[in-house]
Amino acid sequence: MRVGLLVPESILLFVSPVxxxxxxxxxxxxxxxxxxxFLLHLDEMDIVTGQHMERIPQAAAEILAASQPRPKxxxxxxxxxxxxxxxxxxxxxxELEAKYRIPVRICRMFPIEMDGKTPxxxxxQETIYDFLPPSREKECAINIIGSFAPIxxxxxxxxxxxxxxxxxxxxxxxxxxLEEFQMMSRxxxxxxxxxxxxxxxxxxxxxxxxxxxFAPVAYGxxxxxxxxxxxxxxxxxxxxxxxYHEETQEAIKFYQDRMGPLRVAVGSATNASxxxxxxxxxxxxxxxxxxxxxxILDFDMQHVEWLKYHAPDIKVFTNVHPSMVDFLNLKLTxxxxxxxxxxxFCSGARTVPLTLDSQPYGYRGALTLFREMLQxxxxxxxxxxxxxxxxxxx
Numbered sequence: 001m002r003v004g005l006l007v008p009e010s011i012l013l014f015v016s017p018v019x020x021x022x023x024x025x026x027x028x029x030x031x032x033x034x035x036x037x038f039l040l041h042l043d044e045m046d047i048v049t050g051q052h053m054e055r056i057p058q059a060a061a062e063i064l065a066a067s068q069p070r071p072k073x074x075x076x077x078x079x080x081x082x083x084x085x086x087x088x089x090x091x092x093x094x095e096l097e098a099k100y101r102i103p104v105r106i107c108r109m110f111p112i113e114m115d116g117k118t119p120x121x122x123x124x125q126e127t128i129y130d131f132l133p134p135s136r137e138k139e140c141a142i143n144i145i146g147s148f149a150p151i152x153x154x155x156x157x158x159x160x161x162x163x164x165x166x167x168x169x170x171x172x173x174x175x176x177x178l179e180e181f182q183m184m185s186r187x188x189x190x191x192x193x194x195x196x197x198x199x200x201x202x203x204x205x206x207x208x209x210x211x212x213x214f215a216p217v218a219y220g221x222x223x224x225x226x227x228x229x230x231x232x233x234x235x236x237x238x239x240x241x242x243x244y245h246e247e248t249q250e251a252i253k254f255y256q257d258r259m260g261p262l263r264v265a266v267g268s269a270t271n272a273s274x275x276x277x278x279x280x281x282x283x284x285x286x287x288x289x290x291x292x293x294x295x296i297l298d299f300d301m302q303h304v305e306w307l308k309y310h311a312p313d314i315k316v317f318t319n320v321h322p323s324m325v326d327f328l329n330l331k332l333t334x335x336x337x338x339x340x341x342x343x344x345f346c347s348g349a350r351t352v353p354l355t356l357d358s359q360p361y362g363y364r365g366a367l368t369l370f371r372e373m374l375q376x377x378x379x380x381x382x383x384x385x386x387x388x389x390x391x392x393x394x
Contacts, residue, residue, distance in 0.1 A: 001077060003124045003148060004107045005033050007131055009178045010073035012107070013059060015040045015052060020079050036071075038063050042081060053087055060096055072178040073131055074100075077107040105130050118199065126199040128172065132185040134208055141168040141187040143210070146197030147217075150174045151361040152368065156244045160228070160362075164237045185210075189235065193217055193361065195297055216299060217272060217359070219366045220280030221249060223303075228362070241363070248363035255370040256285065259377060265290040265332070265346045267339025268319065270354045275303040277338065280366070282311050290332060291316045292341050317345070336373055340390075343383045350380040355390055 001024045004012050014021050014037065021039045028034040040059045046052035056076065064070060074096065078089050093104040105127050109120050125146070142161065144151055150171035151157050161169055175181035190201045190212035201212035213234035215227045225245060232239040264286050266278045274293040281288050291314060296304065307314055317324065319341055327345055336350055337343040343351030352372045360368040 001037065001107070001109070002027065002031060002033065004075045004077065004128060005036055006148070006172045007073055007075065007128050007178070008172075008175050008181050009069075009071060010075060010131075011036045011038065011063060011067065011071040012075040012077055013038045013040055013056070013063065014077040015042065015056060015082070016077070016079040017042050017047070017081060047081055047085070050085060050087065053092060056092060057096065057099075060100070064100055064102075071102065073102055074104045075107050075127070076104065077109055079109055083108070103131055121196050122199045125197045126203055129184075129200045129204055130207075131178070132182055132204070132208060135185040137186050138188050139168065139186045140166055141170055141189075142166055143184050143187045143190045144169060144171045145190050145192050145201050145204075145212070146194030147171070147359045148173065148356050149359040151193075151359050152365070155361045155364050156241070157362045160239050160241055160244075164232075164235060164239055166235070189213070191215055191231065191234075193359075195299070214299065216276070217361055217365065218276050218280070219272060219360075219369050220276065220283050221245060221363070221366065222283070223276060223280065224363055224366065244363040248366055251367055252284065252370060255374055259374060261285070261287070262336055262373075263287045263289055263334040264373075265292070265334045265337045265342040265349065267292040267337065267342030267345075268294050269341040270339030271356050271358075271360065272338075272354060273297075273300055273303065274339070275300045275307065277369075278311070278314065279303045279306050280369075281338075282307070288314055289334060290314070290342070290346065292319055292339070292345060293317075294319050336376060338369075338373075340383070340387055343386075347383075350376045351383050351386060352376045353386055353390065357390070 001012055001014060014024060018041045025039060028037045040055065042052050060074065076089060076093065078087065082089065089106045093106055096104045107124050107127050150173055158169060170184050170187060172181055185208050187210055190204060190210050192198060192201045192212050192214045193216055195216065204210050205212055213231060215231050218224050218227055228239050228241045264281050266274045266288055268274050274291050278288045278291050288311060293316060328347060332346045334346045334349045336352055337346045338352045338354055340351065340353065343349055354369065354372055
């Protein structure tokens with residue numbers, strides 16, 4: 001739901017049985033989107049008869065009448081119940097659009113499809129970019145897709161793009177109005193930096209004619225250099241990044257000397273591919289004994305193959321396997337754990353959150369990782385407290 005509400009000047013009506021929205025509601029209070037979130041509870045009679053579909057227009061009318069300023073867009077969140085019932089939310093959205101003259105889209109939050117080809121973390125991103133209207137005008141601009149935050153302002157990425165002739169870099173979270181967000185449909189290129197947006201860029205290419213390139217977040221200097229080469233080929237220009245590579249390489253030596261040799265566990269609940277991050281840390285001279293990862297995506301395989309050859313002793317665990325219930329009894333010890341899940345399983349380690357609330361990228365993104373690692377070593381925080389502060393524990 002937090003992702004859905006990235007759409008500026010929008011509201012979200014979450015339609016669900018009473019148990020489903022608990023986490024969403026409390027997160028709305030903690031993370032500041034309470035005033036834009038509305039809940040419509042389903043009871044057993046609704047589920048048996050489907051009469052909640054008749055209550056949704058009434059709820060929408062009440063919300064739009066009471067909201068000041070009036071929302072300019074609306075999302076309706078549906079849950080697994082409606083996936084099983086086959087409820088016609090698309091038809092309902094069309095009716096509401098025609099009546100209230102605002103765009104209405106459906107967020108299908110179906111955890112039962114988590115292991116399928118269209119899990120909710122992909123479909124929700126696809127939905128939010130469906131608010132973009134087709135445009136014949138095209139500008140020399142790049143949309144950043146897949147991340148929940150814009151690329152950090154300190155990243156050299158903006159300087160590199162300006163030097164390459166790109167006039168503007170856009171991201172949904174940086175837009176302050178629906179009109180500004182809809183300007184993203186005029187961009188000449190989409191840059192997919194996190195795999196969660198892959199359905200979104202595919203649909204944007206089909207519907208809006210915006211080509212895309214996958215240039216994922218990386219922390220290893222060699223991988224970052226390759227990523228910039230890929231972006232340059234996509235844009236048809238040669239990107240000048242040598243200076244940033246050299247500056248970062250020199251700056252990293254300071255952190256390596258300060259921290260010394262470390263054992264670092266890598267988790268999946270982090271702003272990185274766990275396999276690319278493990279490779280990067282290994283290349284920097286750290287020892288990575290454990291990786292916690294639920295999925296291996298296609299782009300991970302190059303890093304998996306590299307690790308198999310250069311660090312064959314790494315053990316890989318999945319967070320979702322039933323055997324992980326007894327995992328804490330192993331009492332794994334490391335110096336640092338990157339990601340909250342790695343910090344949980346390696347209790348006693350100092351945890352580097354590297355959360356999704358900001359978006360490191362490029363060479364200076366690698367420096368962000370080293371800064372967070374050094375901060376965790378010199379100013380360790382309580383793991384549970386870190387998770388509460390991030391809004392991940394309710």
